[in-house]
Amino acid sequence: MNPIAFLRTVALAAVLVLPLSARASSGGPPLPQQNWGFLGIFGQFDNAALKRGATVAVQVCMACHSIKYIKFDQLKQIGFSDPEVIALAESQSHTKKDRMLSAMDPTSAKDSFGVVPPDLSLMTKARKGYEDYTHAILTGYLTDADRQLVDRVMADQKLDEKEMLELASALGVDAHQPDKVKETLKRIQEGGNFNKYFPGNFLAMPQPMSDGAVSYSDGVENSLKQMAHDVTSFLAWAAEPTLMERKSLGVNVMLYLVVLTVMLFAVKRRIWAKVEH
Amino acid sequence: MSKSIMEWVDARLPITELVKSQTTEYPTPRNLNYWWNFGSLALFILIVMILTGLFLAMHYKPDANQAFDVVEHIMRDVNYGWLLRYLHANGATFFFMAIYIHILRGMYYGSYRAPREILWWFGIIIFFLMMATAFMGYVLPWGQMSYWGAAVITNLMSAIPVVGGDLVVWIWGGFAVGDPTLNRFFALHFLLPFVIFAVVFIHMWALHAVHSNNPDGIDPDFKKDGIPFHPYYVIKDLYGVGVFLLVYCAFVFFQPNFFLEPDNYIPANPMQTPAHIVPEWYFLPFYAILRSIDFLGSYSKLAGVIAMVLAIAILFVLPFLDRSPVRSFRYRPLSRQIFWIFVIDCFILGWVGYNPADATRFNGALPLIAVGRTCTAIYFGYFVLLWFITAFDIEKPKPLPKSL
Numbered sequence: 001m002n003p004i005a006f007l008r009t010v011a012l013a014a015v016l017v018l019p020l021s022a023r024a025s026s027g028g029p030p031l032p033q034q035n036w037g038f039l040g041i042f043g044q045f046d047n048a049a050l051k052r053g054a055t056v057a058v059q060v061c062m063a064c065h066s067i068k069y070i071k072f073d074q075l076k077q078i079g080f081s082d083p084e085v086i087a088l089a090e091s092q093s094h095t096k097k098d099r100m101l102s103a104m105d106p107t108s109a110k111d112s113f114g115v116v117p118p119d120l121s122l123m124t125k126a127r128k129g130y131e132d133y134t135h136a137i138l139t140g141y142l143t144d145a146d147r148q149l150v151d152r153v154m155a156d157q158k159l160d161e162k163e164m165l166e167l168a169s170a171l172g173v174d175a176h177q178p179d180k181v182k183e184t185l186k187r188i189q190e191g192g193n194f195n196k197y198f199p200g201n202f203l204a205m206p207q208p209m210s211d212g213a214v215s216y217s218d219g220v221e222n223s224l225k226q227m228a229h230d231v232t233s234f235l236a237w238a239a240e241p242t243l244m245e246r247k248s249l250g251v252n253v254m255l256y257l258v259v260l261t262v263m264l265f266a267v268k269r270r271i272w273a274k275v276e277h
Numbered sequence: 278m279s280k281s282i283m284e285w286v287d288a289r290l291p292i293t294e295l296v297k298s299q300t301t302e303y304p305t306p307r308n309l310n311y312w313w314n315f316g317s318l319a320l321f322i323l324i325v326m327i328l329t330g331l332f333l334a335m336h337y338k339p340d341a342n343q344a345f346d347v348v349e350h351i352m353r354d355v356n357y358g359w360l361l362r363y364l365h366a367n368g369a370t371f372f373f374m375a376i377y378i379h380i381l382r383g384m385y386y387g388s389y390r391a392p393r394e395i396l397w398w399f400g401i402i403i404f405f406l407m408m409a410t411a412f413m414g415y416v417l418p419w420g421q422m423s424y425w426g427a428a429v430i431t432n433l434m435s436a437i438p439v440v441g442g443d444l445v446v447w448i449w450g451g452f453a454v455g456d457p458t459l460n461r462f463f464a465l466h467f468l469l470p471f472v473i474f475a476v477v478f479i480h481m482w483a484l485h486a487v488h489s490n491n492p493d494g495i496d497p498d499f500k501k502d503g504i505p506f507h508p509y510y511v512i513k514d515l516y517g518v519g520v521f522l523l524v525y526c527a528f529v530f531f532q533p534n535f536f537l538e539p540d541n542y543i544p545a546n547p548m549q550t551p552a553h554i555v556p557e558w559y560f561l562p563f564y565a566i567l568r569s570i571d572f573l574g575s576y577s578k579l580a581g582v583i584a585m586v587l588a589i590a591i592l593f594v595l596p597f598l599d600r601s602p603v604r605s606f607r608y609r610p611l612s613r614q615i616f617w618i619f620v621i622d623c624f625i626l627g628w629v630g631y632n633p634a635d636a637t638r639f640n641g642a643l644p645l646i647a648v649g650r651t652c653t654a655i656y657f658g659y660f661v662l663l664w665f666i667t668a669f670d671i672e673k674p675k676p677l678p679k680s681l
Contacts, residue, residue, distance in 0.1 A: 041531050069353060122349075122542040126542035126543050127539050240352070240359075241353060242352070242353065246533075247531065250527075250529070254523065254527065258523065260519055261520055261522075261523060264512070264516040265516050265519075267512055271509060272512075272513070
């Protein structure tokens, strides 16, 4: 390979690889990748999941968070009937014409938690990791087994290597930084809200839900994982209710453009046929 | 009938003559390759940007309390508002891609050389205007990155001696980035594209006076090797537009947020600085150059700003730095090698600019600031070396063809 071709190859490789490596360097355990059926060119929202997610959002999230860019009435778009929408709105002391605002006012929220709970309308677009991030936060709190591990480790005030490795795999902490791990454990025992995937590990929000928090009427198992998946799907819809319209229009636009471009290329070849170039 | 109408018009406004002399009989070299598509492509994108921007402006409100919400109103409530916004936001990205390729094409084939210096200079002026326009446009959605990006970049003015501090307050219209800043940025963001359009006209005027350069970089004999712009390059450019639209629309419809920072979907909050402020990708190499000058104590900031501006302004003197008797790098082996090093260097600078200033690689063994400094030196080194190898005849150009 001559030097020019080599340099060109390197330049091309740089273009392709650099953005990827830039994305991968944020620290902490990697966000578990979930399967989101609505992503991809032909992906569709699953209305049953969106409805379950909306129920979780109203019964759990809206205790503190608003979803201000969505009105209750819009929930009909994901398959709720009018009486269902009215019931959901009334459960939050709203009418169906109202925006999905939390009953908790920002001032008292700040008094209780130290921060105003962020609006969730754009949550799945507003964090690195997108839907995976929201799902990871909801499922990244300590399990009962994790808590027992923390208590066991802290009982003798000593951290041996085996315990360190157990902690690293359970909590995603860095086993090479024992001092930091000890401080983390101390904060957990003092009641800090530990989350494996939150940058810095401690956040103002206590664990919002655990297995069985919301009862589902359609027979789907209401495990934490399932509820997190459903509510994240719902929030993805709330972040961009025009997503399906965008993608279906996109498929038509692309088909049109392929035909147009092929025809333009054919005309170009025809016109240039006589020219030596 | 139509002939007599046209005669009547031509007697008053010679349109037919203009069309003839500038398109159907305007001579162009027959050997232009596809790298020559990006100039007209950039014009096409400029028109897309002006049209989508115009319709966005009909719904937007430059008010610090409403701007973020009104962008979501456009995304959700305005008919095809999401399409307008995604076309506009991604259009900026592709505008810069087209312009960067266009500039690099000019650098590779020596399109800046005599007699095209003025053509080249107006191109650089367009580039400067584009950067100002893009920067102010990015502020308008009033997200966290909009706000803090504006704060960081406007703050750079404070490095200017004596008047810097007052100048920043004057630009802000207050003592911090705020509502007055947003208002004036919107006014300027609306105005500047039309200024760009006017300068593009001058750019094309200069082009049509001296005609297109070509991959061989020799002056063609248009009688033998010229073909009229229409239909040959009209159809070739249209085909290029088709290919471009395929890529552009793939992003607009299927990955519209790929080039956007998630943080910009968080409303601007003057009380909370994001962990990591990054400009849009097209500013990253220059941002890296700015940050790489950190070893001059209290002069670092000013020196960084000067280096950043100089990184583009040095293009103005490129026609005089390059002393080779040959224009095109096709026949200049040494120039061609340092050119590709320069291109790779720009990508590495961009990557350094994307990362936090204190980032390291290989467990701290490689601070990125050192990479940034090295790459900044290589960036400017290109221009010095190009002058050096051509002014002292170190490069032996290959023989040129007699004709295209």
